[in-house]
Amino acid sequence: MQFHLYTDVHTFYRDTYDVFMHHEAQNMIPLGNIIIGHEGKDKTDWRDPVNWLMAAVSDADGIRLTALMTPPHNLTLYATDNIVDPKAVDCLIDGLKNHEIPGVTTEKKLAEYFAAKYTACRGLTCKTSMSQRIYELTAVNPAINQFGAVRLLEEKDMPFFPFWEEAFHAATVYGQTQMSIPRDAEPYQYRLSTKKLYILEDKGIPVSMAGYTREMQTAVGVAFVYTPPYYRGKGYATSCVAQISRMALDKGFKRCVLYTDLLNPTSNHIYQEIGYRAVCDSLMLQFE
Numbered sequence: 001m002q003f004h005l006y007t008d009v010h011t012f013y014r015d016t017y018d019v020f021m022h023h024e025a026q027n028m029i030p031l032g033n034i035i036i037g038h039e040g041k042d043k044t045d046w047r048d049p050v051n052w053l054m055a056a057v058s059d060a061d062g063i064r065l066t067a068l069m070t071p072p073h074n075l076t077l078y079a080t081d082n083i084v085d086p087k088a089v090d091c092l093i094d095g096l097k098n099h100e101i102p103g104v105t106t107e108k109k110l111a112e113y114f115a116a117k118y119t120a121c122r123g124l125t126c127k128t129s130m131s132q133r134i135y136e137l138t139a140v141n142p143a144i145n146q147f148g149a150v151r152l153l154e155e156k157d158m159p160f161f162p163f164w165e166e167a168f169h170a171a172t173v174y175g176q177t178q179m180s181i182p183r184d185a186e187p188y189q190y191r192l193s194t195k196k197l198y199i200l201e202d203k204g205i206p207v208s209m210a211g212y213t214r215e216m217q218t219a220v221g222v223a224f225v226y227t228p229p230y231y232r233g234k235g236y237a238t239s240c241v242a243q244i245s246r247m248a249l250d251k252g253f254k255r256c257v258l259y260t261d262l263l264n265p266t267s268n269h270i271y272q273e274i275g276y277r278a279v280c281d282s283l284m285l286q287f288e
Contacts, residue, residue: 001064001085004056009037009049012068016056019063019080024219025136025257025279026107030068030076031222032214046070053099057088064088069101074284077106077114084110093118103129103286111283119287126267130284131262135276136219136255140246144274145235148202150210152242153191157199157206162188164209168226197224200240208236210244218254225258225267238270245274248253 006012012036020027020034024079036042037049053069062080065088069075077092079085092249101118104111116124141185153161165188193196208231213221222245227237245256258276260267 001091002058003091004052004058005095006056009031009034009054010054011035012054012056013038015062016066019066019218020078021044022081023078023279024216025255026082026134027078028134028214028216028219028221029067029105030078031216033076035068035214035216046073053096055092055095057091057095059088065092065265067092067096068143070104074102074103074105074286077104077110079107079110082107082110084113086113089114089117093121101287103284105284106282108281108283111271111285115285115287122287124287126285126287128283131287132259132282132284133260133262133268134257134279134282135271136257136279137245137274137276138249138255139275140242140249141273141275144238144242146239146242148200148207148236148239150198150200152195153197153199153209153211155192158188160206161191161209164226164228165191165224167228168209168224171210192286198240198244200236200243207234208232210237210240212244212248215253219257220248220253220255222256222258224250237267241271242274 017031017034024031036047037052044115047070051071051104053067053075055067056063057065064085066078066080067075079088080236103115104118106114112212118124119126119206196213197209199206200208208227210222211224213223224239225237248256258271259282260271262268
């Protein structure tokens with residue numbers, strides 16, 4: 001096994017893009033990140049590749065294990081074709097001995113194996129911060145009751161949208177109710193220019209939202225799904241996600257991909273009703 005630590009994001013992109021594409025839906029996060037780094041259009045915050053950790057472990061047959069970390073985020077891993085090679089994991093851990101890794105986010109089997117080996121070597125402990133399931137959709141269930149109409153986020157939504165976004169971020173930890181209170185709409189204005197967020201209106205009243213994240217070669221990510229508590233239980237989130245998923249397929253994407261928290265039975269149920277099917281389970285683990 002040979003360990004390769006990259007310093008050039010373009011070389012890393014060239015060597016790993018096709019490998020990640022073996023499982024496009026599963027690898028939406030690292031794929032999206034290396035595209036950001038390769039294109040170089042946005043270097044704000046964590047998006048500047050100069051601060052990234054990029055590595056791969058190879059044998060005579062090619063890359064067996066790929067690693068990408070965009071601080072302060074966790075290390076993301078992909079075992080080629082989801083075959084976890086213990087020798088490749090050992091080689092990676094040895095190659096990263098001079099780097100501090102806050103945690104790992106990847107397919108469940110690989111996450112558990114890597115975390116066990118890494119924490120044993122470093123004398124650390126590990127805790128699960130989130131158990132996720134990755135879903136993909138190739139066709140919207142025609143039996144889904146779609147009502148209301150989706151439209152792009154607009155300037156007129158700024159009086160309420162900042163509160164919805166903060167509530168969405170708070171709810172990423174299932175059961176959490178505390179949220180930041182927006183003081184000004186200005187920090188949220190950039191959402192208008194992305195043209196990726198949609199509001200569902202029912203009889204002219206905004207009742208739910210959802211949007212797109214990363215756009216890949218054949219897939220697009222779906223996220224930012226939020227319905228205020230007083231509008232829940234009416235099917236609004238289902239209708240909103242179904243509509244923007246159909247729109248993405250109509251634009252030519254072959255699949256929509258989303259991540260769910262396995263602790264949230266409601267979201268996992270409604271996405272399956274829409275037509276989303278499980279790809280794999282993923283763990284977000286933190287080292288201490």
